[in-house]
Amino acid sequence: MSRPKQPKTQPVSVEKFDERWLHFYRQMVKIRLFEEEVNQLYLGAKMPGLAHLYIGEEAVAVGVCEALRRTDYITSTHRGHGHCIAKGATLDKMFAELLGKEAGYCRGKGGSMHIADQESGNLGANAIVGGSAGIATGAALSIQMRGTDQVVVCFFGDGALGQGLLYESMNMAALWKLPVIYVCENNQYNEYTHYSETTAGPLTARAEAFGIQTESIDGQDVRIVHKAAVKSVEKARVGGGPSFILCNTYRFHGHHVGDIDRAYYRPKREEEEWKSRRDPIQILGHWLIKNKLADASSLSQIKSEIATDIKRALDAALQAPYPETDEVTQHVYA
Amino acid sequence: MKANTENRSVSETSTRQITFAQAINEALAEEMRRDPTVFIIGEDVAEAGTPFKVLSGLVKEFGTKRVIDSPISEAGIAGIGVGAAMTGMRPVVDIMFGDFLTLTMDQLVNQAAKIHYMSGGKLKVPLVLRTTLGATRRSAAQHSQSLHAWVSHIPGLKVVVPATPYDAKGLLKSAIRDDNPVVFFEDKMMYQLKGPVPQEEYTIPLGVADIKRVGTDVTLVATSSMVQVALDAADRLDEAGVSAEVVDVRTTVPLDKEALIGSVKKTSRAIVIDEGYESYGVTAEIASIIADGAFYYLDAPVKRMGAMDVPVPFSPVLEDQTVPTPDAVAAVAKTLCNKI
Numbered sequence: 001m002s003r004p005k006q007p008k009t010q011p012v013s014v015e016k017f018d019e020r021w022l023h024f025y026r027q028m029v030k031i032r033l034f035e036e037e038v039n040q041l042y043l044g045a046k047m048p049g050l051a052h053l054y055i056g057e058e059a060v061a062v063g064v065c066e067a068l069r070r071t072d073y074i075t076s077t078h079r080g081h082g083h084c085i086a087k088g089a090t091l092d093k094m095f096a097e098l099l100g101k102e103a104g105y106c107r108g109k110g111g112s113m114h115i116a117d118q119e120s121g122n123l124g125a126n127a128i129v130g131g132s133a134g135i136a137t138g139a140a141l142s143i144q145m146r147g148t149d150q151v152v153v154c155f156f157g158d159g160a161l162g163q164g165l166l167y168e169s170m171n172m173a174a175l176w177k178l179p180v181i182y183v184c185e186n187n188q189y190n191e192y193t194h195y196s197e198t199t200a201g202p203l204t205a206r207a208e209a210f211g212i213q214t215e216s217i218d219g220q221d222v223r224i225v226h227k228a229a230v231k232s233v234e235k236a237r238v239g240g241g242p243s244f245i246l247c248n249t250y251r252f253h254g255h256h257v258g259d260i261d262r263a264y265y266r267p268k269r270e271e272e273e274w275k276s277r278r279d280p281i282q283i284l285g286h287w288l289i290k291n292k293l294a295d296a297s298s299l300s301q302i303k304s305e306i307a308t309d310i311k312r313a314l315d316a317a318l319q320a321p322y323p324e325t326d327e328v329t330q331h332v333y334a
Numbered sequence: 335m336k337a338n339t340e341n342r343s344v345s346e347t348s349t350r351q352i353t354f355a356q357a358i359n360e361a362l363a364e365e366m367r368r369d370p371t372v373f374i375i376g377e378d379v380a381e382a383g384t385p386f387k388v389l390s391g392l393v394k395e396f397g398t399k400r401v402i403d404s405p406i407s408e409a410g411i412a413g414i415g416v417g418a419a420m421t422g423m424r425p426v427v428d429i430m431f432g433d434f435l436t437l438t439m440d441q442l443v444n445q446a447a448k449i450h451y452m453s454g455g456k457l458k459v460p461l462v463l464r465t466t467l468g469a470t471r472r473s474a475a476q477h478s479q480s481l482h483a484w485v486s487h488i489p490g491l492k493v494v495v496p497a498t499p500y501d502a503k504g505l506l507k508s509a510i511r512d513d514n515p516v517v518f519f520e521d522k523m524m525y526q527l528k529g530p531v532p533q534e535e536y537t538i539p540l541g542v543a544d545i546k547r548v549g550t551d552v553t554l555v556a557t558s559s560m561v562q563v564a565l566d567a568a569d570r571l572d573e574a575g576v577s578a579e580v581v582d583v584r585t586t587v588p589l590d591k592e593a594l595i596g597s598v599k600k601t602s603r604a605i606v607i608d609e610g611y612e613s614y615g616v617t618a619e620i621a622s623i624i625a626d627g628a629f630y631y632l633d634a635p636v637k638r639m640g641a642m643d644v645p646v647p648f649s650p651v652l653e654d655q656t657v658p659t660p661d662a663v664a665a666v667a668k669t670l671c672n673k674i
Contacts (some may be wrong), residue, residue, distance in 0.1 A: 073421065107454030116453040123420055124453060128444050134413010135420065135445060142418040145373065145399070165440070168410025175405070331455035332489050334513035 018293055024066060024222050025288060026302055028058040028281050031082045033303070033310050034091060035253075037079070038098060038112075042257040043190050046318075051112040051177030054082035057253030059280035060185050061086035063225025064153055064245075066206055067233045073121045073139045073152040075132035078113045079251070080125030083155050088120035092309060095317030103320040107327065133182075137169040140242075141176035151179040151236040153229075159190035160200050161206065163243075169243065174210040177241035181232045184206065184244065185219065187251040192265045207244030219247030220280045223287070250274040348533040350473040353524040355388045356462075357499035361506035362426065363533065364387070366396050369424060372510055373400040375411050376428025384428060386466075386525050412438035412463065415447045416515075419461040424510060429465040433479045433517060438463070446515035447490030452524050461515040461630055462506075466522040467495075468559045468609060469646045478646035478653075480609040483616045485517045492516040492540055493587040497561030499529040504538030512540060515527070515634040521559035521609075541588035545597065549579035552667045555620055557583055559657075560607040566598050566660035567667065574664070576671050586616055594620060595627035602633040603670045606611055612640030634670045638662060 035055045041047035054061065057079070065074065065086035076083040084094060089105065097104025098112050105115050116124030123139060126132040136154030143150045160166055161184065173180050190198050204214045215237065217228050225247060232243035252275055254262050288294040352360070373396075375387065380403045383390035393401040404411045429435060432433055435442070446459045463514045467480035486493045492514050496502040502520065506527040509516040546561060547568050556564035561582045568578035581597050583589060595599045604624050606617040617638035624636050642656040668674045 073537045075417075105454070106452055106456070109454050110452040114452040116449075116457055118453075118456050123417070124449065124457065127446075128440055131440060131445060134410055134415075134441055135417035136416020137410075138414035138419070138425075139421045140417075141414055142421040142423045145418070146422055165409045165413055167407070168407035169413060171405055171407065172410055172414060331451045333492070334452050334455070334460075 017166040021288060022293060024062050025284050027062045027086055029303055029306050031058045031085050032281060033152055033306050034085060035081060037310055037314055039257055047098055049111060050256045050258055052079040052256045053253040054079050057185055057187055057249045058082055059222035059225050060219045060247045060249055063222040063228040066226055067229035070120055072150050073123050075123050075136040075154050076125035077155055077157060084115045087122050089117050089314035092316045095314050096320050099317050101317060102323040108323050130160030130166045132168040137173050137178060140180035142181055143147045149237050151233050153181045153183055155183050158186040158195040168331055170207060170210050171210060173242040174212050179236035180242045181236060182244045184246045185249055186246060187249050191255045203236040204246050213243045216246040219249035220278045220283055222280055222284050260288055335352035349530045351528045352499055352531050354499045354502050356529045356591050357531055358388050358506060361503045363392060365507055365510045366587055369420060372424045374426045374428060375402040375404050377404055377406050377430055379403060379428050380489045408434045408437035409441055412441035415461045416441055416459055420457050424460050426462045426464060429463060431477045432465045432467045432474050432481050435481050443488050445513045446653055447488045451490060455534045458513045459515045460513045462509045462518055467519045468521040469522045470653055472650060475645035482519050482586060484610060486616060494518045494585050495558035496584060497558055497582050500531050501538060503531055504536050507537045508540050517592045519558060523559060541590055543590035543593035544582045544584055546582045547580040549577040551577045551601055553579045553581055553597040553601045553672050554605050554607060555581045556607045557616060559609045560569040563658055563660050563663060564607055567663035570660060570664040571667055574673055576667060576673055578667060592622055598624050598628040602631050605637040606641060607639045607663055609641050609657060612638055612644050613643050615640050632653060637666050642648045
């Protein structure tokens with residue numbers, strides 16, 4: 001699938017982007033259908049291990065990554081498939097990695113929680129909550145030292161707000177005006193515990209304390225996310241320093257694919273409400289139809305095209321070979 | 335790999351006596367001149383030149399953009415080092431005391447050590463993390479530990495434990511040029527130790543042990559601070575008619591197993607001396623490798639001498655007991671050689 005042209009240094013008015021919203025829709029659907037297939041792979045016992053599905057949070061990854069160039073960096077999380085796809089990963093290599101195949105992004109050595117793709121600027125997903133805050137900030141320091149106009153986006157969840165590394169990193173980013181955007185995906189739950197039970201005080205106050213530009217936004221509306229991201233990215237690109245974007249969102253599935261009976265920590269009614277009223281794909285779909293950029297049949301056409309792509313990518317990954325067993329000792333050292 | 339003795343044959347005219355601290359300083363300055371991607375980040379590294387004054391003068395030559403004073407955030411600067419290393423730089427992160435490695439552990443163990451492997455060989459982390467080890471500075475339990483075994487346990491990290499100014503300089507230059515994360519331990523009690531270092535540029539490869547003294551009766555395998563202890567013990571043993579060979583491993587990872595085994599095949603006896611805690615430590619690993627590799631040549635069990643398994647106490651009369659001494663090493667060696 002070809003990537004559209006990335007925005008250049010000049011911020012572009014969101015209204016002029018009408019035709020691009022269809023691409024945003026496509027990207028969100030791609031993540032959704034990919035994740036649904038991953039869930040099926042787990043349920044059908046075809047995938048080793050677990051996966052943490054991004055379904056429900058697609059607007060964050062797409063809205064943010066569409067504000068980036070391919071040469072910009074991201075760091076991702078255990079719930080990272082959406083970030084990888086939104087930054088330009090291809091589906092066959094994603095599936096292959098999840099299946100532990102040699103054709104995967106990490107030759108099957110990383111798996112679902114560690115997909116990295118240097119080609120698309122993805123410095124890797126991280127299975128330590130908040131673990132990539134230092135890496136993202138260090139990449140931003142490297143950019144500043146090398147004198148390029150790249151930027152870094154550090155994705156993390158509400159759970160990472162409990163980790164000290166994030167605050168150490170934000171402090172240095174603010175001190176040295178580093179080109180990094182901290183994107184907090186508040187999907188409401190630190191694993192199986194509502195964030196309000198773990199996080200004292202206002203969430204945005206954390207970044208504000210460092211003098212970092214902060215915004216709290218509706219993470220289900222990709223247009224709003226994109227607008228906030230463009231603003232922060234352009235600021236970072238011209239040496240304006242870090243930003244913090246709090247995206248309020250929701251994870252439609254459990255903490256991971258095996259977290260099926262979850263009524264003990266999350267009411268079913270709440271889930272239904274988010275799914276029926278706050279689905280980011282529906283929200284953009286309604287807007288596209290209302291603004292006559294699409295109709296129900298063209299959106300359904302997009303979905304079926306992507307479903308075909310997904311099937312093709314999955315088939316390729318299923319047929320791909322596993323790594324040779326002697327691969328186990330390769331790449332311990334460079 | 336063969337233990338390397340020839341690289342010390344430097345020409346007399348070009349060799350000066352400089353301290354261990356100066357050797358470190360020179361290595362950093364030379365690498366920073368050679369490669370603009372090398373930079374230093376740490377607490378009080380710039381104008382202060384660290385509390386040990388190891389980095390004095392570097393900020394004058396390279397400025398605060400390349401000798402960066404950081405907040406007191408060990409995890410943060412280790413993480414920043416990893417990210418910068420992944421994206422084209424060669425950071426040298428300064429962690430003032432080895433005890434503070436505990437604060438960097440996630441970044442070292444779960445990030446730096448694994449990124450190359452987890453990415454299927456795509457990403458590299460050419461990071462050097464310099465820190466200290468060594469007791470007897472009257473600094474008590476949180477500023478005196480030797481935690482090099484911790485990081486030596488983790489595949490993906492290289493670990494350097496130099497024992498002389500010459501080795502410190504050559505090994506640090508190699509560490510900076512290495513494409514892997516390297517943890518570099520400096521014995522804080524050794525910073526003022528002087529030794530011969532040539533004017534000319536040189537490097538010492540990681541993974542090559544050095545025979546610091548040739549002998550025939552017993553092999554003293556030592557690391558870092560304990561190499562000098564072993565050499566002093568060898569002097570005492572010489573007086574008692576025991577010829578001790580001193581092998582300095584120089585790097586615990588990669589470990590020059592052949593050199594260790596080769597020496598013990600010759601002497602038939604071995605003592606492994608290291609300032610880390612004796613239990614579950616470097617001495618156990620090396621002793622096991624020797625026992626395996628030289629089993630049919632051994633005339634006595636391989637002995638281990640590490641730091642006493644206690645938090646390092648403050649009072650000098652207590653602290654001095656916790657670390658192997660030349661007398662203690664000589665006594666064990668004599669027992670092994672039936673000289674008592």
